[in-house]
Amino acid sequence: MQLGRFTLAKGASLAPMAGATDTTMRRLCAAHGAVCTVSEMVSAKALTMGDKKSPRLMAGGGGDAPFGVQLFGAQPDVMAEAARLICDMRGKMPFDFIDINMGCPAPKIAGPGAGSALLKDPPLAGAIARAVRDAAPADVPVTVKLRIGWDADTMTGLEVARRCADAGAALLTVHGRTRAEMYNPGIHPEEIAKIKAAVDIPVLANGDVTDAESALALLAATGCDGVAVGRGAMGNPWLFGQIAAAMECREVPPPPSLHERFRVLRRHIYDMCEDKGEYIAMQQARTHAAWYMHGLRGAATLRRECCGMLHFTDLDRVIEHAWELQRETR
Structure with missing residues (x-):
């Protein structure tokens, strides 16, 4: 699977999680086989206003795996300016790609129109993807993390995915729930499969991966190119090595002693x-x-x-x- 100049190995990526995927967690998961890692969410607006805390969220890289900085925001021009700012910081705080958050369900993110709220406005979502892609250098891939829809009546994940792909996104990570479902009940792999079939770029399936068996089942159900693991990796960095072994048809390592x-x-x-x-x-x-x-x-x-x-x-x-x-x- 190709991500810009990187060829990602078979396995699982570390999905971004606010308050969890800090520098230490990213290094640890990369050391245990995560094929790429992503920072905690960075507010584009805060970054452009000179906030001192925001750069700390993306400092430290991602260990030996390709590392992405995740931005969230609701205004194309602000997102573009933030992308330019972090690209100017690459000498001091190296990263490999920019990820756009279109999936966070938290009220403080979605309430002002960012995160999963962008699923309610596919044209705006596409405009944001285009603005970030145009602002970033050609050698910095832009990826997007999204959900399958806002709620059962607003299943716009497919349209948002197409618009982001058309805008130049290099990869999508799709969480298999709507915003209304938050993190329960189970995911809808058939909806992820629809998105995978509709775009010509790599797609990672996300949600409910807790072991190698569930990772293989999700891949089979969606036809995706890989999986992204979030909560399943908490307290369990060994999961990445187990998933990689399963995807490569090797013997899956046992749980740690x-x-x-x-x-x-x-x-x-x-x-x-x-x-x-x-x-x-x-x-x-x-x-x-x-x-x-x-x-x-x-x-x-x-x-x-x-x-x-x-x-x-x-x-x-x-x-x-x-x-x-x-x-x-x-």
Whole structure:
């Protein structure tokens, strides 16, 4: 699968998630086989107004995998200006492609007309894709992440996808739910399949991928070129290697041992502290650490303990308690 000058290997990309796909998470997932990674959402408007926090969201790259900066906004001229600004920053904050968010369902994003709200106005969505494509250098691919529609009565994902492809988008990532459905119930792979069949550019299917088996099933149901994994990768970076093996018809690696799980967890949070400082990192680490406890004996208790972490040493205490709880099953 081609993305600009990059040939992406078979496997899964790391889907962007606000508050989750920071520098540390991107590096970790790339190291475990993510074929590309994308930053947290960056506000085009904030960026053009000189906001100091926005550039931090795209700093640090994406490890060894191609890395994209995701922009959100509702005005073509502002999105274009933001694209020019971040392209001017490439020397200091390297990235490989620009991703446009047309799928975020959060009220604070969709309310002002950005994210998934663009599905209600396909011409505007296409104009934004065209504006960003025209503003970016030719060697910077532009991709789009979208949903299949706004609601059951506004299934505009197909039209938006066509308009974005016509505007020069190099790749689409399609989440198989409407905005109204948020993250429940299950996705609609048949709607993703319609979009894949309608465009001549690569399409990644997104939604409900939690293991190699579900990734293969989604590919079979949609005919897409690959999958993008979001929540399924939380606390489970090994998923990328498992999906790559399945897509290449190799033996799928087994789940990590408990020792490996805790080793990676500790390294993950340590690197967050190095990247952001302990005070900020440990607030954000609570969510990440809680995901690593999924499926363990006493997981609910351990997640509550994760929510109370203030210092890195608190993580070691949680891990020690987790070991004790698992020993009780032997």
